[in-house]
Amino acid sequence: MSFRGATTRTHAPSAAFTGIDFTATGKQLGYGHVVHSDNVHDGAIIPVPVAVISSGPGPVALVVAGTHGDEYEGQVLAHELIRELDPGKLSGTVIIVPAANSPAVRGAARVSPIDAGNLNRSYPGRANGGPTEQVAALIAGELLPRADFVIDMHSGGSNSTYLPCAFIYRGPDEGLWREKVRAARLLGLPYVMVVAPMLEPGSLSSAGDLAGIPTISTELSGAGTVDRHALGAMRSGMPQLLAGLGILKDAAAAITAEPQWLELVSDSPVTSTAAGLFEPLVDLGDAVRAGQSVARVHFIDELDRSPRLYQARIDGVVGILRRPTLVAPGTHLMHIAPVLDPTGP
Known part of the structure; x- marks a missing residue:
């Protein structure tokens, strides 16, 4: 160097x-x-x-x-x-x-x-x-x-x-x-x-x-x-x-x-559109595919309402995972990072 x-x-x-x-x-x-x-x-x-x-x-x-x-x-x-x-x-x-x-x-x-x-x-x-x-x-x-x-x-x-x-x-x-x-x-x-x-x-x-x-x-x-x-x-x-x-x-x-x-790209974030309790359906480091269900958010006050489901927008690896369970609209639940060439960028 x-x-x-x-x-x-x-x-x-x-x-x-x-x-x-x-x-x-x-x-x-x-x-x-x-x-x-x-x-x-x-x-x-x-x-x-x-x-x-x-x-x-x-x-x-x-x-x-x-x-x-x-x-x-x-x-x-x-x-x-x-x-x-x-x-x-x-x-x-x-x-x-x-x-x-x-x-x-x-x-x-x-x-x-x-x-x-x-x-x-x-x-x-x-x-x-x-x-x-x-x-x-x-x-x-x-x-x-x-x-x-x-x-x-x-x-x-x-x-x-x-x-x-x-x-x-x-x-x-x-x-x-x-x-x-x-x-x-x-x-x-x-x-x-x-x-x-x-x-x-x-x-x-x-x-x-x-x-x-x-x-x-x-x-x-x-x-x-x-x-x-x-x-x-x-x-x-x-x-x-x-x-x-x-x-x-x-x-x-x-x-x-x-x-x-x-690589983090514009489609990496999986973003909540609801307020409630975040449940991850995948773990940090998991490989996921576009369209795969990766998270859901449970509504706190609407007791008869099914949780809102979220899908990955791209193929990649779960690189960042939200820590606190309570989320609001706009909270990034996780980031999916596409894999770069294995020989490096």
């Missing part, structure tokens, strides 16, 4: 952080500054925890978790990396943000309880904006330009469960796309889910694409808890990825098995 200027890039220390000098080697634990005046935070800052583990010149990986506070597998892995990575075993730098939207993490919520901000819809952010916009500006303006590669770790959160996958935006050009595909293979998760270019313009993946920095995401199960199998897969895959990036010494960078490649 190539890097543009990875060993020659220099940056001055930033006043936006306490405890971090990006020119220093070793392991540093500090925080970024978010300033917000309300009844709770007046005369204070909202800290965004940051760790920098560096051996000096070399490629730089930016690892982000806690973009949504109720997505936990990535947060657990980020904290493990902070504790376990040894600067003496690196040939470069790993910057880790384990709780990017720290108010959402502390509130066990998808969005910030302070300003209802969804960090993954807020990039590039505003340095003088609300708390969530400030975090986006801190990451996009201060950390992203230092990076040669970015991984943003997500999972399904409280509202859904995903197949454990690397989650990658197509494009934005052939070179970056090749680097994303190789990184997804190195990570070694069972699935790779491909989505349209710039799927969410305010996401970190889109910010990385706009900056010309290879950026991938993950979806690591979810359901508002920690899936130990997805976490175990990441524990195995992250050293392979860092080795393949040229950062982690004395670790294998082998692609051990080809993942199953899936």
